[in-house]
Amino acid sequence: MKILITGVAGFTGLYLTSAAEVAGHHVVSLQADLTNKSAIEAELRQVSPNAVVHLAALSFVGHANDAAFYDVNVIGTMNLLEGLSSLPKRPSCVLLASSANIYGNCEVSPITETQSPSPVNHYAMSKLAMEFMAKTYFDRLPLVITRPFNYTGLGQGSQFLIPKLVAHFSQKAEYIELGNLHVEREFNDVRMVCDAYIQLLTKGVAGEVYNICSGKPFTLKDVILTLERLTGVCLDVRVNPAFARANEVHKLYGSPKKLENCIGPLRAYDLQDTLQWMLKTQ
Template structure:
């Protein structure tokens, strides 16, 4: 059977995908539908299609309503406030912690038994850990509200692990076509696409592990299907890139040199200097995934 008929029948099971209209959600949805899952996208705002539902995860009643209607075999929980500089500190905890607990409580209240629950946390929980590659055993040291809210969420999610087959992902930085321009790589790419003469950035020597969003979607698919209940798994490339090196790659792709100005307002006091993840555990669980070099990702974004 080809994948369109698989997708139509949803023969792999029903997935409730929160954050379905977000940057990552769109790729995860496409990945899972192509593999034969029936995906119901839960989103903030009006539902547009037959496979979408409006859901306010900060309301337990609303979580129960959606769970009852969808009766999902799988939950992929991506909905979160993920922009680190978001102004409303309370919202991080309401959405990222309480919202996640509401989803799990709704499963329990309706006596549903999911085959797998995937909850997206963040590598930001590691904080300013600078020594070499960060594996999942690295003690967390969050340095901002976003990271602290994700770590609190992880601790509370683990209290459900004896009742549900939950896996927690800790994605490091990733990017791709469709990411909001307030994130770093899209900002850099858009400056080059517009052939801007100048770009203002923060610390150019900050090193980050960048993956392609398509690899992340492939990893999440693998975490649904492989035996990893109870695990916490880094989702990353294991390759560090400085901002300086990204600028150099884009100058090569775009064929011109941009003037880089360091704006002190963009240098965060609690900036994590080096954040590189070890993908060893992910590869051991998931096996082969579609991977992309950062240059391939940048060329894809430039051409979009």
């Protein structure tokens, strides 16, 4: 199967490309700028993909330009879907990567796909807007929407929490400055997420939304204690108010039931194994 992936050079894109090729698929990277509608249409006509995974997005919640979230995550996605819907032979599946951040602060966990969205930042709002916009293409394209919960792995940008922690422990730093310590998250492995994406391309039901999650949350203290155990290093953890986000989502973990009913049990990656993998190359 010829799979077109947007955002191939990004963190997730690199692992998804590898997973797809190992599974015997041919991967093509979208080269056009998502904000350039005519360039996208021309490239799609040339490639004529059998399936599409749309990963390209602004994904760092603390990005300085709020308007850019909507330019890329909403308008860019609309340009892509418009181009795909105009192809003579449309793909068998178009997987859109949204985000579990659209759920916001939920009083009840684990979170299911039926939970009402309540985004608390522009990144999450842009992803929710993307989902609603995509629904207007349900009659033209076989869309599958995914909402991945937090995940990490080797090569993720240092602006994200887990790579920042791993780097500080590897370098035996005296201290680390963090924002809100009272958060509870899933910290899944990027390889698990990519395995789910590959399977959803053939097993996912068009028009459905799937949480990509393990349902196993960890506190920041859990992560720090695991890194202390793995490295023998103890850091002085300092709270820097400048790093604390307004409207922080305090608890975010999901139910994988719908996903597992669709594709079967996910390959499990223990948090310690993921952290050890990330530490080895520091």
